Amino acid sequence: MYFANTTSPTKYVVRCKERSCPWRVTGTNQLNHERVKTFIPNHTCSLRLSGDDNPLVTAAWAAETCLGLFGRPEEIKPSLIINYIKLHWGIVISYRKAHMAKEIILEIKCGNAKDSYRILLAYAHELVRSNYGSNIHILRERELFRNRDDSFLRLFWAFGSFIRSLRPLVLLDGTHLRGKYHAILLVACAVDGDGGLFPISFVVVKNENDDSWSWFLTHFHRNIMSSEDKVITV
Known part of the structure; x- marks a missing residue:
């Protein structure tokens, strides 16, 4: 297709490159507002449009x-x-x-994933401020490997209301996160009074391995189980 100006800069015709083809769009452009007046959608040419x-x-x-x-x-x-x-x-x-x-x-x-990671610290602060009793921990590259890389590595969070509803039996599982940055979501769940599952805490990690699970369970025990007097089975 090509753009062909007609009588003035405010009018336009867009038509198929094959001049014998009837496909075309005509319209006007005034004050940066385009308006289509005519649209013939059928192609009769040999171009690969169908x-x-x-x-x-x-x-x-x-x-x-x-x-x-x-x-x-x-x-x-x-x-x-x-x-x-x-x-x-x-x-x-x-x-x-x-x-x-x-x-x-x-x-x-x-928004995009990169910008979302950039506001992770602000999100963590707001989550703790607006959800009483919540816990959140962010681990960055420099904290684990003692370098200057300040990029995200792991994230643990648990909502206060879920912590207060903790049951004696806790179930653990993990799943893949889809997106630009492939990660793993680890979750600790419990069973409510109606027999349904509800999440207690979450962790986002790069890989599911013994080290990731150990980090998850360490924070789980430190921030959730330590405040409970009853025995919890994981």
Whole structure:
């Protein structure tokens, strides 16, 4: 496709590179507000616009087009992005490009992982301030390896209300965290009065190994079990 100006700078025509193809968009641009007047979505040319992916569409454009569709992060799905663009623009994009658009939308709405780690200390302070009895501990590279690297290594936290509801039986488990920085989430859970599970404390670590579990259980015993008179089975 190419951009062709018509009678004035406030009017535009975007049409297919193949001049015999009827696909085109016409509109106006006044005071930085664009308005589409005509849209002919059908291609009759030999360009690859109806295959698995339109090479002229970028992930950034797809993200901008679909940004207002989603209210919550869990609603953002590549399949919905693909279907919306195909339905409203008559353009097919690949799943990979739709997934890239999803990541762009998530970053716009939720921020990126790097910036989130930068405010970890502020989050820890606010968590303790607003949740009475909560405990949180952050371990950085320099504290473990005695160097100047101030980057995040491990995080332990437990909400005060969960600590006060501690039961005699504690269950331990771990799961992988998906995202830019792959990590492991270790969790200590208990059983409530209705037989359901509720979490007591959490730990984010780089790897699940004996050292990580030992660090977790040390803080668990020091900050939670030490304040309990009853016997707890882990």
